[in-house]
Amino acid sequence: xxxATQASPSRTVVDWFEIPVTNIRASxxxxxxxxxxxxxxxxxxxxxxxxxxxxxxxxTSGALISDPKRxxxxxxGTVIYLAAKDGVARCLSRAVEAGAKVVQPLTEIGPxxxxxxxxDLDGNVIGLHANPT
Numbered sequence: 001x002x003x004a005t006q007a008s009p010s011r012t013v014v015d016w017f018e019i020p021v022t023n024i025r026a027s028x029x030x031x032x033x034x035x036x037x038x039x040x041x042x043x044x045x046x047x048x049x050x051x052x053x054x055x056x057x058x059x060t061s062g063a064l065i066s067d068p069k070r071x072x073x074x075x076x077g078t079v080i081y082l083a084a085k086d087g088v089a090r091c092l093s094r095a096v097e098a099g100a101k102v103v104q105p106l107t108e109i110g111p112x113x114x115x116x117x118x119x120d121l122d123g124n125v126i127g128l129h130a131n132p133t
Contacts, residue, residue, distance in 0.1 A: 017062030017080050020072040021122045024048045026099075027064050030121055033098035034091055034128075035082065039064070052082075059083065074123025081115065081127035088114045091128045 021027035028039050028050040039050040042063075049063040062080075084091040088106050095118045096102060103125055104117035113131040120126055 014060045014080070017060065018065045018070075019062065019080075019120070019124050019126070020070050021064045021066050021120070021124075022072060023121070024050055024064060024066040027066075027121050030095070030098040030100060031064060034095035034100065034118070035084075036086065036091075036094065072122035072124055075119070075125065077124065079117070079125050079127050081129040084114075084128045084130040088116050088128045088130045092116045092118065095128075 019027075024041070028041065031050070031052070032039055035052075037052075040053055042049045042051055048066045051063045052061060054061040082091075092102065092106060100118040100120055102116065103119050104115070106114055106116050109115055111132065113129060115130075116128045118126050118128065
C-alpha cells in the first residue's frame, strides 16, 4: 500500500463514545457545568444527542444519547475518562454542584496524573483525568 492510499493513523484507541441518558437537557446541563464547555444538541436517526465535540480532532469525540432502545443502567457499563482541562478538583467540584455524585474522590495515580469518578444523573460512572502538570 502506498502512502497516498493509507488511512492516517488514529491518535487514540477510542474513536467515538456514547453515554446513555434519560433526560438529554438535564444531562447536557450537568456535563456542560462539569466540563466548563458547551455541548451541541443534535438529532441522528431520530435519537437526540448532545455532542462533546473536538473541533481540532486532537482527541476523541462522543455524545450523550437519549435512545429508548439503549437506556442507561445505573452502576454498570464501561468507564470512560474525560479530560479535566482545568484540573480534576475543579471538574469534580462543578460536577457535584450540577448534581453528580462522587464515586471515587480525587486520587493521585503517580506519573499518570490524577483521576476521580462520578456518577452522573443517570447512574453512569464517568472518570475524570488530568495529566501531571
